[in-house]
Amino acid sequence: MALVLAWGLILMGAGFFLAGTIGLLRFPNVFSRLHALTKADNVGLGLLALGLAILAGSPWVALKLALIWLLALLAGTVSCHLIARYALREQGGREQARP
Amino acid sequence: MMVWWLDGLLALGLLWLAWQAVTAPRLFRSVVMFIVFGLFMSLCWARLAAPDLALAEAAIGAGLTGALLLSAYRALLVRHGAGREEAPGIAPALARAIAVGSGVLFAVLAGILLTLPGAEAPAGREALARMEELALDNPVTGVLLVFRAYDTLMEMGVLLLALLGARVVAEPLRAAGPGPWRRPGLSEPVLVAPLVALLVPLIVLVAGYLLWAGTTAPGGAFQAGAVLAALGVLLRLTGRLRPTLTNSLYERAVLVLGLAVFTAAGALGLGTEGYMLSYPAGWSYPLILVVETTLMLSIALTLALLFSGSNGFRGAR
Numbered sequence: 112m113a114l115v116l117a118w119g120l121i122l123m124g125a126g127f128f129l130a131g132t133i134g135l136l137r138f139p140n141v142f143s144r145l146h147a148l149t150k151a152d153n154v155g156l157g158l159l160a161l162g163l164a165i166l167a168g169s170p171w172v173a174l175k176l177a178l179i180w181l182l183a184l185l186a187g188t189v190s191c192h193l194i195a196r197y198a199l200r201e202q203g204g205r206e207q208a209r210p
Numbered sequence: 211m212m213v214w215w216l217d218g219l220l221a222l223g224l225l226w227l228a229w230q231a232v233t234a235p236r237l238f239r240s241v242v243m244f245i246v247f248g249l250f251m252s253l254c255w256a257r258l259a260a261p262d263l264a265l266a267e268a269a270i271g272a273g274l275t276g277a278l279l280l281s282a283y284r285a286l287l288v289r290h291g292a293g294r295e296e297a298p299g300i301a302p303a304l305a306r307a308i309a310v311g312s313g314v315l316f317a318v319l320a321g322i323l324l325t326l327p328g329a330e331a332p333a334g335r336e337a338l339a340r341m342e343e344l345a346l347d348n349p350v351t352g353v354l355l356v357f358r359a360y361d362t363l364m365e366m367g368v369l370l371l372a373l374l375g376a377r378v379v380a381e382p383l384r385a386a387g388p389g390p391w392r393r394p395g396l397s398e399p400v401l402v403a404p405l406v407a408l409l410v411p412l413i414v415l416v417a418g419y420l421l422w423a424g425t426t427a428p429g430g431a432f433q434a435g436a437v438l439a440a441l442g443v444l445l446r447l448t449g450r451l452r453p454t455l456t457n458s459l460y461e462r463a464v465l466v467l468g469l470a471v472f473t474a475a476g477a478l479g480l481g482t483e484g485y486m487l488s489y490p491a492g493w494s495y496p497l498i499l500v501v502e503t504t505l506m507l508s509i510a511l512t513l514a515l516l517f518s519g520s521n522g523f524r525g526a527r
Contacts, residue, residue: 182412185405185408185409186405188401189401189402189405192399192400192401193399193401193402196399
């Protein structure tokens with residue numbers, strides 16, 4: 112049962128990554144690409160980590176995976192923010208780009 | 211079966227990325243491909259059960275070299291203007307020819323190596339057999355700091371020479387960070403300060419762990435130094451550290467510290483044991499720990515200064 116759940120979560124995570132990659136390649140502008148990419152990073156990695164934590168079956172490993180996910184969330188959020196801010200400013204939206 | 215698929219994809223991906231990095235028409239694409247190549251290489255080392263190399267490749271090969279290449283690219287943009295950065299020096303056709311030639315040469319050499327008879331006692335097996343004589347549990351650290359300590363000492367010398375060479379030929383670099391928000395009238399993006407506040411203690415913790423774990427598990431001075439250097443890069447890019455044209459006595463001392471302490475520890479063995487770089491009996495563990503710590507500090511400052519393109523650092527305020 113746990114095995115089915117874990118593999119289901121991992122496959123769902125992989126699905127998010129696939130969708131994010133397609134979005135990155137096909138979406139028309141920086142902002143929608145960032146949207147697709149960060150969804151893949153955040154949700155996809157979260158589902159992967161959850162599935163792997165179930166597979167590992169050890170709370171210690173699960174904690175480490177959770178920490179990795181949180182760090183990726185943090186880095187992804189900040190880099191998305193910086194790239195979006197830069198793109199907005201490049202397009203002349205200087206006023207809105209200020210924090 | 212599954213594992214063969216994974217390894218096959220990794221190997222093919224590695225070749226494809228190497229080809230792309232060499233032959234991409236745009237410089238930026240080459241740089242990105244090279245960074246991804248480093249990440250794939252790191253995965254390959256992990257698959258080959260060499261976690262020490264995987265860590266070093268991820269931290270230095272993909273991380274720091276990637277940051278260095280990106281800042282060099284930015285310097286090119288600043289100097290030549292956007293859209294005129296395409297000056298790879300050699301034509302893509304020539305690059306392709308050289309890449310194919312190197313690949314063929316490598317394949318021929320590898321083929322010859324495969325036909326050679328195996329040595330009676332390979333160095334690796336000899337080192338593993340003699341690990342019990344050391345106070346360490348990690349064979350990689352044993353090889354780096356005991357069995358072939360001369361190599362590691364020379365590597366530190368090369369690292370110092372690389373920094374000196376870079377400082378001699380490179381102009382003072384202004385293109386690598388701090389970002390434009392550090393100009394008067396522009397404020398810093400809101401998320402940068404929390405990111406730095408969260409990451410700094412974590413990076414110091416990870417570097418300390420890698421250094422400490424190096425005696426029993428994958429890790430060591432090079433990996434820990436690279437992680438600390440990444441901290442330097444982060445602080446430099448966010449404007450917490452500013453480049454300076456001169457360096458303080460303190461910074462110069464840290465730059466040569468690893469080399470000096472390593473040499474001194476080696477000379478100590480010359481006195482007590484009769485030959486260079488052999489640690490006095492019973493003192494090998496503490497000595498190796500001291501040498502590793504100083505190596506880490508020197509590696510970290512050297513790599514951070516190489517990225518910064520400056521002679522020294524100063525605080526922002």
